Amino acid sequence: MPGTLSESARERLLQLMRMLEKFALSGEGGAVTSTQAEQLIGWPRDTIRKDISCLGGPGEGAIGSSAGYDPELLVPLIKRALGLDRRRKFCVVGLGRLGSAYINFAPPELAEFELAAGFDSNVNRVEILKATAPLYPAYKMAEVISRFGIEIALLCVPAEAAQAAAEKCAAAGVRGILNFAPVALWLPGEIEVRNVYLTDELRALAVKMKN
Amino acid sequence: MPGTLSESARERLLQLMRMLEKFALSGEGGAVTSTQAEQLIGWPRDTIRKDISCLGGPGEGAIGSSAGYDPELLVPLIKRALGLDRRRKFCVVGLGRLGSAYINFAPPELAEFELAAGFDSNVNRVEILKATAPLYPAYKMAEVISRFGIEIALLCVPAEAAQAAAEKCAAAGVRGILNFAPVALWLPGEIEVRNVYLTDELRALAVKMKN
DNA sequence: TTTTGTGAAGCGCTTCACAGCT
DNA sequence: AGCTGTGAAGCGCTTCACAAAA
Numbered sequence: 001m002p003g004t005l006s007e008s009a010r011e012r013l014l015q016l017m018r019m020l021e022k023f024a025l026s027g028e029g030g031a032v033t034s035t036q037a038e039q040l041i042g043w044p045r046d047t048i049r050k051d052i053s054c055l056g057g058p059g060e061g062a063i064g065s066s067a068g069y070d071p072e073l074l075v076p077l078i079k080r081a082l083g084l085d086r087r088r089k090f091c092v093v094g095l096g097r098l099g100s101a102y103i104n105f106a107p108p109e110l111a112e113f114e115l116a117a118g119f120d121s122n123v124n125r126v127e128i129l130k131a132t133a134p135l136y137p138a139y140k141m142a143e144v145i146s147r148f149g150i151e152i153a154l155l156c157v158p159a160e161a162a163q164a165a166a167e168k169c170a171a172a173g174v175r176g177i178l179n180f181a182p183v184a185l186w187l188p189g190e191i192e193v194r195n196v197y198l199t200d201e202l203r204a205l206a207v208k209m210k211n
Numbered sequence: 212m213p214g215t216l217s218e219s220a221r222e223r224l225l226q227l228m229r230m231l232e233k234f235a236l237s238g239e240g241g242a243v244t245s246t247q248a249e250q251l252i253g254w255p256r257d258t259i260r261k262d263i264s265c266l267g268g269p270g271e272g273a274i275g276s277s278a279g280y281d282p283e284l285l286v287p288l289i290k291r292a293l294g295l296d297r298r299r300k301f302c303v304v305g306l307g308r309l310g311s312a313y314i315n316f317a318p319p320e321l322a323e324f325e326l327a328a329g330f331d332s333n334v335n336r337v338e339i340l341k342a343t344a345p346l347y348p349a350y351k352m353a354e355v356i357s358r359f360g361i362e363i364a365l366l367c368v369p370a371e372a373a374q375a376a377a378e379k380c381a382a383a384g385v386r387g388i389l390n391f392a393p394v395a396l397w398l399p400g401e402i403e404v405r406n407v408y409l410t411d412e413l414r415a416l417a418v419k420m421k422n
Numbered sequence: 423t424t425t426t427g428t429g430a431a432g433c434g435c436t437t438c439a440c441a442g443c444t
Numbered sequence: 445a446g447c448t449g450t451g452a453a454g455c456g457c458t459t460c461a462c463a464a465a466a
Contacts, residue, residue: 006435010418014411022395033447046437053449066444066447082418090413097312105409113413152416176420178412184233194416196407198316200225202301202324205363205387205405207221207293217457244425257459264427277425277466 009051010082015041016048017078020071031068055081079112089116089150093165094157095125095135098180102154103131116148121161138165145172152176159183166193220262221293226252227259228289231282242279266292290323299324300361304352304376305368306331306340309391313365314342327359332372349376356383363387370394377404 005013019040023032034045034052041048055077056063063069063077079085090113092099103118120126121138129135136144144150153169155162155177162181169177176192179185185193216224230251234243245256245263252259266288267274274280274288290296301324303310314329331337332349340346347355355361364380366373366388373392380388387403390396396404 008435011415014414014418018395018411035447044437047435049448050436050450056449062443062448064448066442068447082414083421084414084417088413088417097308101308101312102409113410113417151420152413176416178416184229192416192419194412194419196412198313199324200229201389201405201407202363203225203293203295204222205389205403206295206299206324207225208403208405209294209362209387219457246425255459258457260426261428261458267427273426273465275426277464279425 005051005054005081009054012041012043012048012051013055013078013082015043016051017075017082020075020078024071024075031065031070032074033068036068084112087112087114088152089114089148090152090154091115091117091119091133091145091150092154092156093119093138093141093169094155094161095120095122095129096156096158099154099156100125100129102156103129103133103135106132113152116150117144119144141168142172145169145174150174152178155179155181155185157181216262216265216292220265223252223254223259223262224266224289224293226254227262228286228293231286231289235282235286242276242281243285244279247279295323297323299363300327300359301325301363301365302328302330302344302356302361303365303367304330304349304380305366305372306333306336306346307367307369310365310367311336311340313367314340314344314346317343324363327361328355330355352379353383356380356385361385363389366390366392366396368392 016037019037020032034048037048038045052063052069052074063074076085092102092115095103095118099118099120103115105115115133117133118131118135119138119141120135123137126135126137151174153174155166155169157165159181162179162183163185166177166179166185166187170187170191174191177185177194179193179195180197182197182199187193227248230248231243245259248259249256263274263280263285274285287296303313303326306314306329310329310331314326316326326344328344329342329346330349330352331346334348337346337348362385364385366377368376370392373390373394374396377388377390377396377398381398381402385402388396388405390404390406391408393408393410398404
């Protein structure tokens with residue numbers, strides 16, 4: 001049934017898409033079957049087929065053939081379904097060790113994300129660091145974010161400064177925040193926050209490691 | 212029913228634990244009710260209570276009272292259930308911008324993880340960088356990892372070097388890898404791998420941001 | 423009245439099984 | 445034989461509703 005994609009289905013499709021992209025540019029132009037996909041990403045083939053069947057537009061007929069799925073056809077469908085078919089601008093807030101590690105980041109795959117700016121309250125850093133994107137002092141955040149239509153912020157400031165910086169981002173129009181600071185952010189509900197905090201990652205890993 | 216914790220239940224308990232720790236050291240020594248927890252972490256109170264009820268040892272009686280749950284009692288129970296009641300050593304492999312950002316990392320909460328070593332193939336970096344943990348040249352990885360019983364590796368090397376480095380870790384006895392390099396690792400099944408890759412995080416965030 | 427704790431109902435996702443096709 | 449696509453069954457998690465206690 002098109003239109004309904006569970007949380008888990010979206011996650012599987014994300015993995016599938018990544019795998020298909022790798023597969024496509026690794027030479028082999030052919031189709032990918034659900035059986036192959038099962039071996040590569042680990043989910044049952046039936047589940048994968050069901051997920052894919054949810055992507056179909058109304059009355060567009062089959063997505064795959066009995067030879068399998070064509071990555072060239074499937075990847076765009078997944079992107080559309082996941083809302084990844086649009087370019088989004090993001091910025092890095094806080095250019096310490098972590099922030100400056102990301103400031104030269106250019107996603108190797110077809111860039112659906114564009115690094116549009118970097119900010120730091122320390123003017124020295126802004127002037128010294130080299131980056132592919134323009135760097136600005138922190139007081140220009142609101143202006144730059146709204147002028148360029150930046151939608152996502154990578155929050156790399158120290159924990160003490162995180163909440164205030166996040167609020168500035170939100171007020172300026174940012175709609176999603178990747179929070180690398182070890183604090184929980186309290187923001188209006190329409191802002192999506194995703195925490196990337198080392199302790200949590202370590203814990204999640206340890207939990208999976210079982211005993 | 213003790214013993215059965217779904218994937219999602221474990222994730223909720225992880226969040227709950229984090230919240231309880233914050234709550235406990237923020238002064239207020241009192242109990243936390245499921246209603247408060249609902250407001251703080253967002254999951255329905257019934258679900259939270261069910262999750263907690265799964266923690267109970269056999270015949271130990273109630274975990275909470277009608278005043279709520281005592282963090283001092285609950286947090287250890289959660290840690291035990293999630294296998295986080297044991298100290299684990301980890302190391303940082305690759306001391307570039309990202310790796311060196313983590314080399315001074317000391318988790319603010321009661322450290323259930325101990326940074327035991329850092330490695331880099333560039334001997335200069337090893338000698339120049341300052342860190343709370345000892346740093347070694349890469350060729351000593353196998354020896355140091357097994358000598359100290361390091362269980363987890365933070366893989367911060369460039370993409371080209373990731374697979375080889377991961378294999379060295381695995382061979383030396385590491386049982387979990389936090390992979391910051393933008394490549395999928397192929398490792399024996401008993402090694403847990405958790406990818407922390409910026410593009411994936413951005414995508415996941417964008418998906419949640421909907422339209 | 424608030425709370426926890428829990429059996430049972432409800433519901434959504436996964437899995438099965440099979441039809442149709444190459 | 446393989447493959448996709450899909451209704452239906454199965455099952456697991458969440459939610460409900462209520463008992464018991466403070």
